[in-house]
Amino acid sequence: MLNLIARGASASTTETPGDDWLLPADTIWIDLLNPTREEELAVERALAVDLPTREEMAQIEPSSRLYQEAKATFLTATLLAHSQHDHPTSVPVTFVLARGVLVTIRYAELKAFTIFTARAGENHDLTSGSEVMLELLDAIVERLAHVLEAGSTAVHESSGAIFDRPSGGAFEPLLTGLARTQSVTALARASLVSLGRLASFAGLAHEIADAPACRAHLTSVQHDIGSLTEHASALASHIAFLLDAALGLINIEQNGIIKFFSVVSVALMPPTLVASIYGMNFHHMPELTWSFGYPMALALMVISGIGPFLWFKRKRWL
Known part of the structure; x- marks a missing residue:
């Protein structure tokens, strides 16, 4: 699926490119969601860039994820997906800044993108792909903050349930809940670390380096990412302590029996x-x-x- 947002547009549009397809004027964001090969080729012809394949996006080497080529900047991050489901996962998402346009390539529905797309229709101040990328990074970081906040609330409730629990009460639901929260927190922290590397490299893009407002915005995003990374680490440590405490209480009860x-x-x-x-x-x-x-x-x-x-x-x- 190929979605476009133009400068000053109130909503995104979905395109079905053909052999003679041309990129509409004033386009500032191209969002490729589960793109077909024809859609990838159409965008490559329009921007004169070589987009990474799904296999290349999954590479873990920094040189394969963060690089500049043909006056375009390629940035790939691993983002948390399906955080509210029973089996959260991480998916690679690529950001490409080329000719004043942002191209995003992803193979999963991400809530941050959905929220930002609705918000972008109300924000008519976006004039370039670099501004769209920074606002999108804000939305992603904000979404991760909500996930970590929900995890903190769940951990606080589990802490009270563990230490105020009557003797003989069931531990299995508590351990299952903590294990799921730990999984989501670990994936969120990995996403934040990946975003931190992306934000550091993004400063080399001339679209951002040559714009003081974009540089200041990027610095703010980096500070938010750093703060949330520390918060995720502290939350993971708290979860580990609660898991050890729960297992210790289980051992005490078993020893008593x-x-x-x-x-x-x-x-x-x-x-x-x-x-x-x-x-x-x-x-x-x-x-x-x-x-x-x-x-x-x-x-x-x-x-x-x-x-x-x-x-x-x-x-x-x-």
């Missing part, structure tokens, strides 16, 4: 021994003929069972 059964087993050993002795079928057992032999055996079993219990109490093992 094992201790209880161990004490019961030891306490029942002497009565079992007495019962075993008097359960033997030997003819010559003098106690078998005593009239008080049965109550004596019962009393001996009770006393032998109480003895270990009192010993454990004295040693403060109970």
Whole structure:
């Protein structure tokens, strides 16, 4: 899908390029979402640039993700996608600044792009691709901030649930929730680190380097990215602490259960021994003929069972 936003336009338009397709005048943003090969070739002809393929976008080497070629600047970042789903992922997104136009290439729906597209229709002050890119980076960073804020709220609730939880309560939902929050936080932090590298290299683009307002805007974006990266690191550390605390409490409860059964087993050993002795079928057992032999055996079993219990109490093992 090939979406365009022109200077001063109130909404984006969707194009279906053919062999003789020409880029409309005053276009400042070309958004390629799951583009076909024909759409890629049409944009390449219009801007005289060679767009990276999906496989090239997935490369992890900085030289393959951040480079300048044919008077165009190519910037690829790994962004968080589907953060509200059960299985969040990271997807590569490429930003290309060429001839005053921003080209974005992506293969996933991203909420930040949807929000920015609606916002761009109301903002008629955007006049160039570099301004669109900086505003789009703002929207992406803002979206990541919302994700981390939601994660902080979830972690705070999990913290209270773990330490205020009644004995015997289920830990599985808490651990599952923390694990999911940890996954989203890790992906968000990876996105922020990737955006930080992108923002540093973006300053080399002449569209930004030659515009003081764009340089100032980029510096502000970099500060926001740095602050959120620190926040994500602190949140990840807090989650790790809560996971360790939850596992520690589970071990304490399990140790208490094992201790209880161990004490019961030891306490029942002497009565079992007495019962075993008097359960033997030997003819010559003098106690078998005593009239008080049965109550004596019962009393001996009770006393032998109480003895270990009192010993454990004295040693403060109970």
